[in-house]
Amino acid sequence: MTMFEKLMPKSDDFFSDFEAQAATVVAGTKLLHDLLQDFTDVPAKCQAIKDIEHRADDITHRAFARLHTQFITPFDRTEIHRLLSRIDDVLDLADAAAERLGLYDIESVLPESRELAAVLVAQSEKMVEAVKLLRTMKKDPRAIIEACKEINVLENQADTLTRKTMAMLFKRGNDPLTVMKWKEIIDLIESATDRVEDVANVIEGVVLEHA
Amino acid sequence: MTMFEKLMPKSDDFFSDFEAQAATVVAGTKLLHDLLQDFTDVPAKCQAIKDIEHRADDITHRAFARLHTQFITPFDRTEIHRLLSRIDDVLDLADAAAERLGLYDIESVLPESRELAAVLVAQSEKMVEAVKLLRTMKKDPRAIIEACKEINVLENQADTLTRKTMAMLFKRGNDPLTVMKWKEIIDLIESATDRVEDVANVIEGVVLEHA
Amino acid sequence: MTMFEKLMPKSDDFFSDFEAQAATVVAGTKLLHDLLQDFTDVPAKCQAIKDIEHRADDITHRAFARLHTQFITPFDRTEIHRLLSRIDDVLDLADAAAERLGLYDIESVLPESRELAAVLVAQSEKMVEAVKLLRTMKKDPRAIIEACKEINVLENQADTLTRKTMAMLFKRGNDPLTVMKWKEIIDLIESATDRVEDVANVIEGVVLEHA
Structure with a gap:
């Protein structure tokens, strides 16, 4: 099974x-x-990220198309639309960051950027x-709320890290x-x-309304 | 008929x-x-854009006021409010760009900016x-969804163009x-x-729910 | 009564x-x-702002927790969630600005920034x-709409001020x-x-739907 096969939805439902x-x-x-x-x-590594981003777009667009034709949905259509869009945004931004790393003749990596990317990975896993x-949200809504809270905690870490990184960047005598x-x-x-936090907020809203 | 008369709503309904x-x-x-x-x-050209932006604000505010008093609306009040707001945002940002062109003692125009503005015009026409x-959405929802998709395609173009433009800008030895x-x-x-894409997303949501 | 006691909700309801x-x-x-x-x-002044921001987080998180357990709410759960989130955003951004003032080895204050902060204070008071x-929205919806409009007017002032400040900043021969x-x-x-304006928009939406 190739990585791309692994990344395809397992079946034809929105949870997949x-x-x-x-x-x-x-x-x-x-x-x-x-x-x-x-x-x-x-360039090769940037391309690999872009390939995954295109794959993600395919998944998102197929799901959008199904939203038009499927009669019964597990929760509000507008909430499904919002959740699909917000998850899609996260990878768009990660890809945009990678693309700039490829485009801007970067000579050496800012060490703090690694730490920030690590927080993003941790958030994505949450x-x-x-x-x-979400499939079983009525059974254990608190577990979802808990995961969403942890995403928010990680977002706060990312925020603090970003500010410190910028302060460092200005102090180190780099050229403008x-x-x-x-x-x-x-x-x-x-x-x-921030977009992962938005995803957590949409999920929290869905749980509040439906579980 | 002056341009401003042409830009006034034809009648007193939200579609107008x-x-x-x-x-x-x-x-x-x-x-x-x-x-x-x-x-x-x-300065004269910037002022012309600002005049149109003020005209747009008038249209938006009158429509908001009508939302308070009109008993029956063609679809959800909150969706109408959102759609009016998001369309209004587009011109606010175009005007902000023009204003900066007037304020910042710009000596010569970055050629790539013209191409980006052309994509924005194309998107606005879509x-x-x-x-x-929208007036006849129940008759042909797919045509609307199609127009929304084309807006999204144009937004992707704008995105790519922006990244390339920035890479150029850094490479050309411009002063910081x-x-x-x-x-x-x-x-x-x-x-x-991006805001035109938001408009497309709101419209798509309205069509999904009502058509 | 300490300042922090004054800042605590007076009772256990969402309006408080x-x-x-x-x-x-x-x-x-x-x-x-x-x-x-x-x-x-x-540093001491930045810390004081951060302390208030943490206090605000406590209030927000307690309110979120209550949203999960309270059976009857004064209006839609999702609208309450949105309003709590948007108000919280305002102080987050003010705190982020203060933190940068502390982190970035700022030598002297840009005079125009005071004027902009004054507009933010005026908006927050509105x-x-x-x-x-909101407690009595059915009695006097127009008064709320009026306050929201004034928030929007102030946001426009902030916008204009920001553009002029940036033009000044570029003109004054500051280093990049x-x-x-x-x-x-x-x-x-x-x-x-902008986030105060978002709060005004959420409030306007709530009033449109419920008053």
């Missing part, structure tokens, strides 16, 4: 879509973290957990264009962690 | 409001594109199409303040294309 | 939570304004007003890193004013 999307987010953010750990073969629990490039990359990774 | 708003977006984004094509008479189809100014202008135009 | 949250926003944004007026004892009127630091701080304060 959420799970497949979340799995692509973990795969993509791990590759971003790897790229920052070992900054070689940059998101997989939360999304898997280098600061600008890294500020953009750091902001994109941090925005990705 | 959406159409009038979308028409102001096309008019305003076209002026932004013209300004970038021919960077002369900058938005007019989608908004016009010039890079910063253009980064902000480019980001604003790109955000405008 | 909104009021307590809004009071923390006023307290926090006033401290931000004070810090910009008198840029001494910076938000307190709007939030207090200084421009970058202040651009970030100004953007954060401006985003805080």
